[in-house]
Amino acid sequence: MxxxxxxxxxxxxxxxxxxxxxxxxxxxxxxxxxxxxxxxxxxxxxxxxxxxxxxxxxxxxxxxxxxxxxxxxxxxxxxxxxxxxxxxxxxxxxxxxxxxxxxxxxxxxxxxxYLGDHQILRYDLIDKKYFSNFADHISTYLANTLFLTSSLHLSSKEKRELIDKFNSNTELCKLTEDFVFTFAFMQNETNNIETIKQNQPLANQIFNDNEFKTKVLELKYKFMTQNDALLHGDLHTGSIMLNSDETYVIDPEFAFVGPFGFDIGALIANMVSAYVHHKIVTKDQEYQIWLLQTIKDILNQFETKFLDLWDSQKNSALLVDNYIDKDYLKEYQKAFVKNIIQDSIGFAGCKLARRIFGVAGVIEIRGIEDKELKIQAQNMIFDIAKQFVIYHNNINNIDEIISTIKDKTIVL
Amino acid sequence: MxxxxxxxxxxxxxxxxxxxxxxxxxxxxxxxxxxxxxxxxxxxxxxxxxxxxxxxxxxxxxxxxxxxxxxxxxxxxxxxxxxxxxxxxxxxxxxxxxxxxxxxxxxxxxxxxYLGDHQILRYDLIDKKYFSNFADHISTYLANTLFLTSSLHLSSKEKRELIDKFNSNTELCKLTEDFVFTFAFMQNETNNIETIKQNQPLANQIFNDNEFKTKVLELKYKFMTQNDALLHGDLHTGSIMLNSDETYVIDPEFAFVGPFGFDIGALIANMVSAYVHHKIVTKDQEYQIWLLQTIKDILNQFETKFLDLWDSQKNSALLVDNYIDKDYLKEYQKAFVKNIIQDSIGFAGCKLARRIFGVAGVIEIRGIEDKELKIQAQNMIFDIAKQFVIYHNNINNIDEIISTIKDKTIVL
The missing domain is CATH 3.30.200.20 (Phosphorylase Kinase; domain 1)
Known part of the structure; x- marks a missing residue:
């Protein structure tokens, strides 16, 4: 037709x-x-x-x-x-x-x-809704979509056929390259001028933070050239609809074969935005604890489920049966997944920081009405983002990620 | 037609x-x-x-x-x-x-x-021919082909179009995955049984060296998933025809968009094979010195030329003008090229080791007629290969690469 x-x-x-x-x-x-x-x-x-x-x-x-x-x-x-x-x-x-x-x-x-009984996660997180199954659901989604579209599962031929299907999603990949990794960290006409005016010192700080920006460049390069798995490509909390029983992921128009950590990072960044919102605006401690616990559960369960899928995998593009001793393989797999988590946190940092002044804000931060609180929230977001971007390769375990978020959000 | x-x-x-x-x-x-x-x-x-x-x-x-x-x-x-x-x-x-x-x-x-006035480099290296322009030529070839097909030069769209053109070269990429990164390091029917029999202790050592094989797996994963630039894909010394004035690269049927270091690594591996051949067989010291100097020149000149191309580059998929301070960019670029060299040496190690027992040998090693000398050469090749594969990420400069080759080829 x-x-x-x-x-x-x-x-x-x-x-x-x-x-x-x-x-x-x-x-x-x-x-x-x-x-x-x-x-x-x-x-x-x-x-x-x-x-x-x-x-x-x-x-x-x-x-x-x-x-x-x-x-x-x-x-x-x-x-x-x-x-x-x-x-x-x-x-x-x-x-x-x-x-x-x-x-x-x-x-x-x-x-x-039609998802009539489901709400968009972003608004639910602002409204302090609890979802006891969410970490389980979304970690399963992430482990399945990432593992089963990677060279750890597919054959070499299947992987190349998958790349073929998505490689020409050029326009939307370019949007990410520009808006997540570039323009939000420099003087650029697409940035939100009004927001910058409200917190000019932070804008100056970000635009001149060459250490941060160099690390962003490394992550941008990884985004552009590392074809690990089929990604949703824009997995923020507005792309998730759920209720207490069910979780749906929608709107994957940014899909392409890219680095493992990018979807996980997008999700974590948006969970952190919600956390900072409640730290600053509602000050609801119980909900803050639930948000941090949920981030921790998502990452831990993702690790476990990804490794479980790998354990039940026979031949793939990467591995031929009996190539390597089981104990060494286990070590390799653990290091592999640790590396995914590190990258995820690096990408989360970029995603967090770009929401501060970039073209597309998130309502839980940019929508904070009280000027002083908004500035506080923005500064806090950048403190976490910077720590994530610069030190993600040093992360040893998931608890360190949670500690970083806590440390950078202490309100004196 | x-x-x-x-x-x-x-x-x-x-x-x-x-x-x-x-x-x-x-x-x-x-x-x-x-x-x-x-x-x-x-x-x-x-x-x-x-x-x-x-x-x-x-x-x-x-x-x-x-x-x-x-x-x-x-x-x-x-x-x-x-x-x-x-x-x-x-x-x-x-x-x-x-x-x-x-x-x-x-x-x-x-x-x-028709290249009637040119010889295949592999045979010339066995015949102890000197080529004073070769390092200059091949380093220019490598810098141009790698830089100008990468995201450091192309736009995001051009890069994806390039990937499209080569992504379905599945069959030949799979040959490399199998024969360069897998089968030669395990019991496999494709290996050269006769060669294994002649040096069974080394075969046992390689097939059981799980530390080496784990690092090979990391490099195989990089080969399969890192789309830096358009590669020749099989740049050994049999794919190069030259005389004292001209150098030609032929037979790029393995071409695909892959990791920067793979072509450089293939070339270095074959130069090292020639070096080991002369160390063991002809014992011609002057020619050994020329070979090492040529390896060094190729790598140094590649670095310089690649960075020169980058310096004269304006916007690209990766970099937008005025994104970052010049001094930081310089540091980033230096680290980037250092990383290419490290990867190259890792890939060179795989390429060297796979020639020992794998399906396709190289005449300068597998063709050594004296049994004892052949075993000596094979052992020496693996000593270098192992060092390259396991420690390539620790390499700080090109002199260290030359020292490694020398250290591992001391004949007591």
Whole structure:
């Protein structure tokens, strides 16, 4: 089907041509409404008129950035990579990916499960909600998606085929290279001028911190050249929807084959933002403890699950049976996973710092209304970020990460 | 043109259909003969009957390994990557690549300059020939091909397009993964049984050296996942043809986007093999000194030339102008190049060690006729290889590399 932009009316006739969707709605009359909060894409919720609980989400990419308009062109091919990533992740981490009813690379459309009973994690963390299963769920998601798309599991041929599928997600990779690793740490027109004005001393400090920026450069180089595994590519707490029972990861349009630590780092950075928010704004100690414990659980459980997957793995691109003595292999594997954790913390540092003055802030920090508290929070974020970026290679264990966060957030 | 296998007769009619070739031969009558020493491909020399100095090389890949026969299938697509690499390298290191008169991915054919006045470096090194320009030439080739195909020079988009062109060279990358990094260090049917029998103690030592093998695994992982730059992929001294004035690099069918250090490492490994050969067999001290000096010159000049290219580089995928203070950038660049050298030596170690018992030996070691001397040479090769593989990350400067080679080759 040739590409055309759908609207509230044409989306329904489009859906009526898709067998799986028709089956889902059982011939009910349908109505569509637009969900206004999509930054990049048009998102519709399509429901049965008779039974509004029967709903699906239709997401279509347009060849520009939806929230700005046609004057900011952005290839709709990003949906091609989102579709491929959703399909790939659905196979290897099925319970964490919405059900897919239809995908079309030509139409840049995906039709998927409506997550009506789930909230976006970012807002839940601001609202001090507790999720006892979250660390378990997301660590399983991370271990499965990263291990099972890596050279530790795939054959050499399968790995190259995977790279082929995602290598040309150039435009969105470039956005990350620019906005996560570069522009937020220098004078640049894309930075948030108003935010900089409010905390000029910190802006001066960051823009002139050449030690920090050199280490960021190393991490940027790793981001660009290390093809470990298929990444979500933008795994912040706005890409996670959950309730007490279920956790879903959505919006993988930044997917590409990149370094193991990048998704983990994105997640940890956003958990740390939430922590700093509560340290400074709500001062809720119990919730702070839960956030730190959750970070610790995610990292510990990721390690265990990743190593468990590896233990049950026979031949792969990397390892041939009987190549090496078991004890040496164990040591190698432990060092390998430690290295993933170190990289993750380095990437977390970049992700934290770029949110301070860069084009895209996070509401739990940039949205703090009290000026003084906001400055405090920003300074605290950079203290942690700097420590993460400069010393991530020295991290010996996960407790040290938690201690670093605590040390840098002591309010005197 | 649909693929068909050429022979001595049909190759001429094929060439007569190519304008640039016809122009080259100026309507002379042609004759073709097969050059028998191609391992993988059919290679013809086609000459003017009237003036045999007017000659071109025609190389065609067949869907099997030529030296074994149809029972060893190997996709002729390898020629696709050889063609792409020749064309790419011709643009960025023109004086080191033969002139190309015709290429056809469909026919798996390349027609190129006949290097009648040039010898294969491997044999020249055995014959104790001196080349005063070689270090200069090959270091320029390495600096240009590696820097100009990396994220230090290309834009993010150009780099991904380059990866796209070479990513599916799966079969030949897999050969390297298996034969350079795996099978030669364990009991495996592909190893050279006769050679193992002649030096069983060393075979036992290598196959059981888990410390060495663990470090090889790290280097194999880097080979598989680090996409720094477009590599030749098999830059041994048999892939270099030269005379006192000119140096040509040929046969890049293993080309892919991989780690910076791999080509440099392959070259150094083969220079070290030649050194060990002369240490043990000819005992020619002057030539040994020249070989070590040449290794040193290659590495030093590579560093200088790579850094010079970087200094004259403006924006690239990695660096945006004014991102970082010049002094910090200098330090970063120095550390970056030091890291390339370290990796190169690690890869050189793998390359050296795999030639001892692996499927493909090198004549300067495996061809040593005196049994005792051969064993001495093999043991010496492994001593160097092990030092290279295990300690390459500790190397501080190029003199240390030369000292290591010397230390491990002291004949008591």
């Amino acid at each position: 040739q590409y055309k932009i759908l609207d509230k009316t044409s989306v329904i006739s489009y859906l009526l041509g898709i067998e799986d969707v028709v089956k889902f709605f059982e011939d009910d009359d349908l109505e569509a409404s637009e969900i206004g909060d999509g930054n990049l894409n048009f998102v519709y919720i399509v429901s049965s008129k008779k039974d509004p609980s029967k709903s699906l989400i239709v997401k279509q990419a347009v060849p520009y950035l939806r929230c700005v308009g046609e004057e900011f062109p952005l290839g709709r091919q990003r949906m091609t990579y989102e579709i491929r990533a959703l399909e790939q992740f659905k196979q290897i981490a099925p319970s964490f990916i919405p059900n897919l009813y239809h995908t079309s690379e030509e139409m840049s459309v995906v039709v998927m499960q | 649909q693929y068909k296998i050429l022979d001595k007769t049909s190759v001429i009619s094929y060439l007569l259909g190519i304008e640039d070739v016809v122009k080259f031969f100026e309507d002379d009558d042609l004759e073709a003969s097969e050059i028998g020493d191609g391992n993988l491909n059919f290679v013809y020399i086609v000459s003017s009957k009237k003036d045999p100095s007017k000659s071109l090389i025609v190389k065609q890949a067949v869907p099997y390994l030529r030296c074994v026969g149809e029972e060893f299938p190997l996709g002729r697509q390898r020629m696709t990557y050889e063609i792409r690499a020749l064309e790419q390298f011709k643009q960025i290191a023109p004086s080191f690549i033969p002139n190309l008169y015709h290429t056809s991915e469909e026919m798996s054919v390349v027609v190129m300059q």
